[in-house]
Amino acid sequence: MLRLALKTLRFRKGGFLASLVALFVGAVVVQACGGLLETGIRSDVRAERLAAAPVVVTGSQSYPGQAVGDATDPMTERVLLDERLVDVVAKVPGVAAAVPDVSVPITALAGLPVSASGHGWSSAPLSPYTLVAGAEPAASGDVVVDGATARKLGVRPGAKLKALVRGVPHAFRVSGIAESRTATGAALLFSDGEAARLYDRPGKIDAIGVLAAPGTDPAALAKAISAAVAGHGAQVLRGDDRGVAEFPDAISGKQNLIPLAGAFGGLATLVAIFVVGSTVGMLVQQRRREMALMRATGVTPGQLRRLVMTETFVIALLAAGLSLVPGLAFGHVLYDVLVDQNLIPDEMLFRQGFIPRLAGFGVTLVAALTAAFIASYRVSKVRPTEAMADATLQTRWVSPIRMGLAFLFLAGATALAIVTAVVMTGPIAASTAGPAAMLWAVGIALVSPGLCRWLAAALRRPVGLLTGLSGQLAMMNASVRRVRLASAVIPIMLATGLATALIYLQTTQDDASDRMFNDGLKADAVVGSQSGALPPSLVDTFSRLPQVAGASASVSSEARLETVLGSGGTATGRVRPSRIDLQGVTASGARQTIGHPAVQGDYGRLTGDSIVLPTNVLRDRGTHVGDRVRLRWGNGEASTMTVVASFTPPRGFGYAMVPATALLPRTTSGLLPQILVKAKPGVSPADLTTAVRNATAGIPGVVVADRARARAQAHGDQTGRVASFLLAAVVVGYAVIALINSLLVATAERRGEFALQRLIGTTRGQVMWMMSVEALVTALVGILLGTAVAAGALVPFGLALDGSVLPGGPVWIYPTIAGTALALTFATILFPTSLALRASPVEATVAP
Template identity: 30%
Template sequence: MLSVALRTLRARWTGFVGSFVALALGVALLTVMGLALAATVDAPDRAPERFAAAPLVVRGADTLRVATPIGDRTQPLAEPRALPATTVAELRRLGRVTPDRSFAVRVPGGPGDLVGHPWSVAAFAPYENVSGRAPRTADEVVVSGSWTRPGRRLDTDRGSVTVVGTVTDRGFEHAVFYTDARAARLAPRSTQLVVDADVTAVRNAVRDVPGVRVLTGDGRRYADPDPDRDRAALTALNALFGTAGGVTGFVSVFVVASTFAFAVAQRRREFGLLRTAGATPGQLRRTVLAEALLVGVVASAAGCVLGGYGAPVLVRRTVDSGLAPAWFRIPGQARPHEWPSAWPSTWTHAWPHAWPPSWPHAWPYCAAFATGLLVALCGALAASWRAGRTGPMAALREADVDNRPMTRPRWAFGAGLLLTAAVLLFLGTPGDLLHRKTYVTRPMLLITGVALLAPVVVRPLTRLLTWAPARLPGAGGLLVREHTAAAVRRTAAVAAPVLVTVALTGSLLGTTATLNAARAAEVRDRTAADFVVTPPGGDGFDAETVRALRAVPGAEVSASAGSAVYVLEDGVALIRSGARAADPAALAATARLPLAAGRTADLDDGSIIVNEEWARHTVGERVRVWLGDGTERTLRIAAVLRTGTGDNGVYVTPANAAGAAVDRVDAALRDGADPAAVAAGLRAALGERGGRVRTADRWIAAVSPGTDRTTRLGFLLVLGIALLYTGISLVNTMVMATAERTRELALLRLAGATRGQALRLVGAEALTVVAVGALLGLLAAGLDLAGIAAALRLQSAPAPVRLPWPALGAAVTACALLAVTAAVVPAARTLRHSTPAPG
């Protein structure tokens, strides 16, 4: 059988090009995703940044640690604790103590990530003076970098200041240095100190204070802002490339299997002749499998090589778009600053660094190669089994017309996948259905199920789409209807890439749009205030500002602070829930909480409002919790919020959120109050402290949840890779389908059709097939989004289904252009070179 397969491949190599291309591209995609995923395993060791020259740093308790039967569980505290005053005094006796403070600063036209510090900590980076002098008064600052110059006046959200000096840009932040006294007023609370003293004496001074850490050497990096950002970035990239790998793996397996099955189905006449010549069904199956094995080995190897060249290109684009940090690279590849600027030289310089890969980095190649080979064999197996079971004369009869496009296994698998998707939809909890991993993977079951059952509806669907054209004068519409309806397998195979394209676009983008609409509706429903006041830089209002806002005539003011509450569920899971601390009476006047049980007015210092996601959520029940600063309390449940989309957190009183700064003030109009006068009073109360007063509608529009940049770019990456591949596969399949129609096109010319009429017929058939695929893709996407809408209703957060019509229109248009081009160009070549003469 192997020798027969080799001869067949050599004699009919053009018939296997489509399968080879589809498989090689699929394996290349899997290799690229695997290499990118392997690169997310380890982050580089990061040295201290802000405190690289500091002798040591004493950091207050910033971690909650709770003992459980299976070990300690930890969570970062929402409100890290400052060192006690007595401990700070003792440290001052040991040596020089410098409090560290950080706060956001906003300057129109300046960098968006400006952060303020006291001037005394600049020496610990160390920052070196470039020009000017140190700040001496409250309205003087020194900035890092070259984005401004000494002498310039800046209008910041912290007040107007004058730049009196600049320091070197250290690369990890854009800093603004104030005098120590001014920084202390802007950020009164300090949770870490730089101490110039003997480390042993410092450790002895703080050993009785729970949670305090003395950071020296490389440990000083934990005093930097977001010290675990590299690990967090790798976690995000792991999720991104894991999702992209899953989606592209599904798309490539789906398309490759469809292409292989179609390629084998095109050879029904050949199989019929072999059966007539005496070949047994087993011989046919072994021949087809041997051919698939040979094509699979060569194509998979080519795909691995192509993927090795493509992975650094993907990494470069990921870094350039801001999805990955600058140090991210494929293991063994050149670092980003070593990349050549020209793409071809990037390819030629990247591969030698990675080949031959060591085993920890070789698994993506092995996995992609094995997957490609397995898909090739499975794709050929199903079709070869059907060809082997067909008798000689039956095979010849069904060579031109698909009388039985659906086999029993296809019925079983298609129905099984749709049933599995339905079971997962109705048996899973509503909250699980809204998780990204679920709503990204669930469409795959629906798409595959709809594609497997597509031949059932292809014939009636094509007749419906061509009903009107078939009744027009001339035979064109009638021929389009009969050709597409008769060749069910060909129509289904060509429509498959369109189905995947439309279904993935509609499902992924439609789900995020629907969830965002539901979350925005929740924000509107929860807000009963007329005005919302927010602080400068997002740091919080001081007590004096809050008192001034509460004194505004005609306004019912509710000041709230963001914090967190921790609960130990099932005795082993330490769960963090976002919390807001507010006065119950004022909260009831300015907010409409989505209560499932209880009353907002029942909240007091000994109680808490939880949501239905908590394991214990019965009004009156007592729960053991840890507050944002780590304090352990047992609180009574005063009310229960509906789950919603997951953004309904918990509520406590300010007494249970010590250290949390007021970051939002809601103001509702009292009866008869003038809105303009209240707004003016709120702005006057802010004075020079800074802040922003907005109407509730404008604030809701500004904070309404949307798809963040990272998630949006991640989805575009996933969709871009998947849709690029399906587009190539669409062209590949269309060329294969047109190539087998040489005799049919010649007969059309013999029947009197002109070359232009034949080409228009081919183009119209291609458009019809694209329409079939688009409708099936919309069906799959609609089923998926219906599940999302049902889950939202069960979560008490109903929202209309949002289909991304512009994106869908662009996808269908692109598919139509590709399909028509891929059908008409080969047909034109065929008609020009192989049309027989009449007679």
């Protein structure tokens, strides 16, 4: 059977190539997405500055306590260690030295924005750093600079170096230059006392680097240290895991990458299964006449199915082998795009091992063999005396299995649409609206022959009247050969529907975010910095300006409101956390700069351990202004907060407000990114901007933006948009490849039909006009069904987001998508038609 399958493939090069392309691209996309998912799961980060320490102890990012619900989500800010753990670790057998390490954010050096960190000199052996010039820092104000940074800035021992530490200007004397073979980032090494002062976290440290005694096994040492620090909120790392302690952004990168890669890979896998299945199924259906002839000459149903399955297996095996290298390369391309857009840190190592490659092979192989079996099953079961007549015209498409699957997919899409519109609120509704689009697409594709019959019937009279005899013939073809029409329509529907849904999901969310920004901001100016950090003291400086009515810090983070679970009034120690975004503000300027007024209470009381909650959160918790709530900050610390006010944020965009002075020390970097400033009545924007700039004249890199520029910057900072458009580009790009592939093959297969028409007197121009009408009808039907797919996702999403049934975003997006689909359809139908018409009619009727 294998020999026969290889011989048949030699004489069906077009079908062979079409199957190979669909299987190859599907395997590449699935492997690339699998590589991203493996990268997120592993979260390997190679140690650089801590490379000399075989074991590193850092704070555990796991949710503390006996939490339920979403308590498995890790903390979003760095969890610090108690510095007393250094002595505990040092006493573990096999530990030569336990070295505490702190990291101080340096945002600018010599007036240039940089991403650097400061550390105590005692942590230099963890790299190790070796002095190559000068001396170690002996006093406050001394600093050792890494060699690469020293060469870039042109500094030598004895030189003065200005730096911004968390946005605050400092001046240091360069006491020495140090080199490291492993550390690549810019680093300043202070005296230990200076590092602790700049770190400003009394009693806390970032990590402990463990230097092992000679002959000590790192795995056994890590196990012993884990036992010693158990119950202290610490985690022990070795190998590539050590980099997490050095690059805490890898934690948020993991949180970004795993759901993104999961959604990306899931949708790409569904599209791959669908495209591969439909392509292979279409190619098998095109061979119905050949299979009918084989049945009439005595071939058994089992032999026919084995032949088709063997052919498909050979093509799938070849495609899988060819996809291994491109799958790895494409995974790297997707990874690089995400790194460039700061969705994941570049220190996270890309991993694509055996499992993603096996998944890509398995998905394409199973989809291809399943489609081949289903497509060949009906022909193989037809009696030989009926096979030839049955092969002349494809009209039957309904089967119990097909209708059962259609019911399941359409019911699932309906359920997701209802959940999106009724249960979900805000941007999170996209998590159900996106999968709904795919379910709608699959469900509609399964019943597409019936839908195509109705739509073709509806278009038959108007199109026939406008296009003449050739157009009437085209409409007769479309009405009678509805199964073939459906095969051509499905890729158009898939590309149009997914492109419209995925793009408008993001643009609609962007529009809603813009409206929230406008409604939530009363400030006339937003002050930021090219370095990403401002001195917190600037808030008071701005507040004292005669042109300013109020100024407020603005810093974001994430936390959990905890509900303690107990029985009979006795707490059990278990909590139910509820995720909530935090906005750090300044009490004295919150009322003037925040657009959402207080419903109860007063923003001016937002000092100390206090919090302002949305009215719906208070209602759901049964809490009132004046009550106390338990808050788990992003760094794992817990506080009891007094509710001093409530407000009503836009639906789906809820957040809580806390004092910025309380939030800043509980963020990983401790950086203040921006300050909101409100002008006094009668002060023009130009006068306000001038006053603010004069007040910050001694601080490099300060940027003052008015409301319009601030909105544009906020819109541009939404890096999630890149992920959404990348997803749309890859998935829709694959669907477009399937569209071109399917229509080229479907049209080229009709050479005999074109030749027969020409033999009875039809001209080449009439055939081209007939196919132009068919291309128009095919495109229109596909675009209509694709629009229905997109509407099934966008309408519920709009209702959940802001109650609108129309998507937000540029109007030209939909006409562009539809126009592109129309152009591709015409090109992929008319081009092979023109090639087929080049041969003489007699030659075409006998050509294989």
